[in-house]
Amino acid sequence: MDNYIFELDENVTRENVTYKNRFGIEIAADLYRSKDFDESERHAAVLIGPPHSAVKEQGSGIYGQELAKRGFVALAFDPSYNGYSGGEPRHITSPEVFTEDFSAAVDYLGTRPYVDRDRIGAVGICGSGGFALSAAQVDRRIKAVATTSMYDIARAASKGFHDSMTEDERIHALNEMAEQRYADFEAGYPALAPRNTISPDNPITEEFYEFYTTPRGYHHNALTQFTITSIMAYFNFALLDKIKWISPRPILFVAGDQAHSRYFSEDAHEAAADPKELVIVPGANHIDLYDDTSKIPFDKLDEFFTKNLA
Structure with a gap:
């Protein structure tokens, strides 16, 4: 397991681990701890999921390392069907399974003898x-x-950017995916969405192009492609319609002030119940918060988790 986009800090250890989610899929993850970690004590832990189509050797690993330096047990994982995690066919995206992967990470962390399962x-x-x-x-x-x-992702897929998808466009997209199911069935395997959806000529996707296709963030497991037909599930299942249920547990939303995705955080913050906080990072675009340690507010994340996992 190589090609990390960052150097391992001399004060941190990284251990490759595996465990299964409730679907029986083996999840590959990296466990980060400080070099002076005391296994005889019980610690707070944080699990980190990567950007959609990314893998643990990229931004989520950077987060894991930085949080481990601050004393947390940190787990960065590859989502099911992607990266070094198991699951067939490859490169499926699924609202249910990707959500389950977070709970599976809690299963793993909460059964470590050095983790306080009430502080995850x-x-x-x-x-x-x-x-x-x-x-x-x-x-x-x-x-x-x-x-x-x-x-x-569910909102973006089923409604378009800034909810701009028309009814005709939605029907057309669903019709195309339905026809693709026939093609996949006859071929015996599902087709991937075209790679050219990540383009330097599109004002939204040029940020992703800069990250995923250049040495800054390139990893051979991060294809930025999913099977075409797996996107259909997002038209049928909302992700955040019960966001108020998280209360009274706290939520911290962080977004760049230049990010095309900023409205997702602002709208989710408005919909969530207290306690909640929205932090807008000056001068940051969407992907800056993947890997730019000069812009990612790790001190704020440290403060948030130290307070709320006390």
Whole structure:
């Protein structure tokens, strides 16, 4: 398991671990702890989900390392069907399974003898922000949730950017996916969405192009592609319709002031019940909060989890 986009800090250890979610899929994850970690004590822990289509060797690993330096047990995982995690067919995206992956991470952390299972929090980056919140709506073992550059994938897929999808466009998209199911069935395997959806010529996706296709963030497991037909599930299942259920557990939303995705965090913050907080990072775009340690407010994340996982 190589090609991490960041250097391992000399004060941190990283251990490759595996465990299964409730679907029986083996999850590959990296466990980060400080070098002076005392296993005889019980510690607060934070699990970190990657951006949608990303893997643990990228931004979520950076978060894991930084939180481990601050004394937390941190777990960065690959979602089911992606990265080094199991599951067939490959490169499926699923609102239910990706939400389950957060609860499976809680299962793993809460059964470590050095973790206090009453002090487990979650971080979701980009699309994982929606999955982390969705998991916390029903999994009350998650005591605090933070999102950065949050995307509600279900809303984006079924309604378009800024909810701009028309009824005709929705019907057309669903008709195309329905026809693709026939093609997949006859082929015996599901087709992937085209790679060119990540483009330097599109004002929204040029940020993703800069990250995923250049040395800054490239990883061979992060294809930025999912099976075409798996997107259909997001038209049928809302992720955040029960966000008020998270209360009284706290939520921290972090977004860049230049991020095209900022409205997802602002709208989710408005819909959530207290306690909640919205932090807007000056000069940051969407992907800056994936890997730019000069802009990601790790001190704020440390403060949030230290207070709420006390």
